[in-house]
Amino acid sequence: MANQNRLTKFWHELKRRKVIQVIIIYAPIAFIVIQLIDILEDDLNLPEFTMLLVIILLVVGFIIAAIFSWIFDVSSKGISVTEPEVPKDGIESNKQVPEKSIIVLPFENISSDPEQEYFSDGLTEEIITDLSYIKDLLVISRSSAMTFKGSKQTLKKIASKVNVKYVLEGSVRKSGNDLRIVAQLIDAQSDTHVWAEKYTGKLDDIFDIQEKVSRSVSESLKGKLQSGELEKIMDNKVDNIHVYECYLKSRPDLYKYTEEALKSAERNLRYGLDLYGPHVLLYTGLGQVYFQLYDSGIDMDPDNLNKTEEYLRKIFEMQPDSAEGFLLSGLMKLKRENAITAFNDFKKAMEINPTRPETLMWYCFIQLFHFGQPEKAKSVFEKLLEIDPLTSINLILPAFYHWLKGEHEKALNYIEKSIKIEPNNILSIWYKGQLLILTQNNQAADYASEQWKNDPGFFQGLLMVMYHAYNGRKNEALEYLTESMLKMAWEDFALAWFIAGYYAVMNEKELAIKYIERLHEKGMINYPLIAKHDPLLENIRNEPSFKKLLKTVKKEWEEFEV
Structure with missing residues (x-):
């Protein structure tokens, strides 16, 4: 059976590398050449060794053609070395290629x-x-x-x-x-x-x-x-090619999340406004600039959010059904209001443009994390992975699907895939460290300290907090827990969950409950997660104030409809 499998694989590889096609084409041509030589040998007074020489040349030519076909791939893009066949991972396996x-x-x-x-x-x-x-x-x-x-x-x-x-x-x-x-x-x-x-x-x-x-x-x-x-x-x-060019020049910088890049985008967009006047495309870009300056922590001046709201108002005045406007509005509401009002905007954005990856991602995240509706999110993130399979952050969604159900090993598997696509994705690096700790993996200690040593930043610091807190070293954990982390967590739509877990395992029960209550204010009604699936919260589940909160959350979760 093993020999049979090897022969089957070898036959598949011969076909994949087009060696079989070469043989099919080469054989009849060689036969025709031999027949022509046989017919013309006497008429042309060719030497007696001609037929033998032709056969030898044809055999050598066949070997060269087969080897060339095995090594190289000839296609519309030219000649290139044939790459080994890459086995498909769990997401891609058993999927047929859609016809359209x-x-x-x-x-x-x-x-x-x-x-x-x-x-x-x-x-x-x-x-x-x-x-x-x-x-x-x-x-x-x-x-x-x-x-x-x-x-x-x-x-x-x-x-x-x-x-x-x-x-x-x-x-x-x-x-x-x-x-x-x-x-x-x-x-x-x-x-x-x-x-x-x-x-x-x-x-x-x-x-x-x-x-x-x-x-x-x-x-x-x-x-x-x-x-x-x-x-x-x-x-x-777009009705103005010059506005379009200004927007296009700003686009690459909008995705770099650095102060230099965002300021460059701002200059190009303002240049367009000064030269060509108000335009929804330019307003959309500027709204994104100011939101990202604040959201990324580069410049957390509240005025940046005020400017974002100002441009949102202008966007909707010019284009009431702007999918980009509703996406940005949803992100703003995650900051300033709650997940429920934000979700309504993401839903509108998805209705207008059902294939925008960022919209699908946020729609899924809220369903998974805030609302505790994993099955409702699953079909949407599966669609997202079809249209955007090589963006690492998208693989965080199936990871969260398992993580929030307490299936940490499965979640870790998807985070590993995310890191494989983008090794420097700090969110995936952070999530991997936490999942290693939750699964009690013996790599957790080295991984956490290595990340901090290589780049002692915000998320690496959070990872060190969890590592020490989980292992009963409260004093060491508190050394890494900074005021900026606590401030960010208080304003963020999800970070409060992590801080609550850290405090819970450090036996700081009042602070843990305080951050869970804050998360509830932000629209988090994921009853299965906080009542059962998060092991870090086990230490506070018998607290009267936590039980009272759970009762409220359970009712909201059971009655919730979107």
Whole structure:
């Protein structure tokens, strides 16, 4: 049986590396050559050793062709070394490739000016957004697609990693006001072109070209766009190309979460406002800048939240059904109000744009953590993992699905996968340390101290608090617990849960209950978690004030509907 399995695997590898295809093509050609030599040998007065020489050359040629095919992969992207087949993990396993599924690879900037990179990236993102409005078409998100920027992997390999059938790729040449875009749609499974097209025009034609690309993809994969889909695509268009460029220049900086980057984004957006006047796109960007300055802890001046609210008001005045506006409004309400009012905004954002990864993530997080409704969240985060499989933070959702049910080993498994995608993701690093402690893994001590030694930051400090508190070293734990941690936890929508757990295992019962009550004020009604599944809270479950709170939470949880 073992030999049979090895033969089966070897046969599969021969087919995957296209050696069998080479044999099928080479054999009849070699036969024809031998027959021709046999027929023409006498007429051409060829030496007697000619046939033997031809056979030897054909055999040598066959060996070279087979070896070349085994080592190299010839595709539309050129010749590259064939990569080993990567076994699929638990999320991807047993999944068939959806017939109508596509990834839009980052369009290549072939302009003479490398600083035009923002424009090609912006075009990629807009096409992804357009295609996401097409019903029944699974479109890989921007964040996952951008991980392949500059990649030398074959299209088949890329498509396999994100479990899609089709790949759209292209290039952009922008010179002054002139524009030239090349796009091609490829069936990655068969490595065949479905269509390819060149578009030339002026900068103002960019939105028409973008629509033509989306139409071509739609017609190739499912037929003509329905009126509702086309309407959404048209609504997504920006009416001022110069405003669009200012926004595109700010976009890369909005995702870097550093003061320098956010200030750079602010300058580009304000430049657009000063030059071209009020625009919902610029207001959206500025609202994100000020919220992130506060939320990331870079600048926790309350005025940043006031500015965010000011731009939210302007966004909704200009565009009452702005999905981006409702997403930002939901984040603000998590800060200033509670999870229930925030969830209503995330829900509205998802109704307007059901494929925006950030919206799906927050929708799931609140369902999982605050509302204690894991099964209602599961189908949504499974959809999120389909359209955005290579963003590490998304794997935190299935981790929380198990964590909040007390299944810590399963949760740790998903956090490990998250770290594999993004080794420096500090949230995943922090969660891993806590789960190692909860599972009483013998790596916990070394892991916690190593993280603190390498980078003694905010989350690493929290990890040291938990490690010492869990192991009965209260004094050491309190040395790491700073005022800034407590302030952040008091204002945050979730951090109070962790602080409550730390205090509970340190036998600081009143403080533990105080932070759980604060979390309840923030909309947390996850009765199963605080009543049963969180082992850190065991020390306070018999306290009268905690029992009273549990009674209230249980009633709210049982009666809750969304």
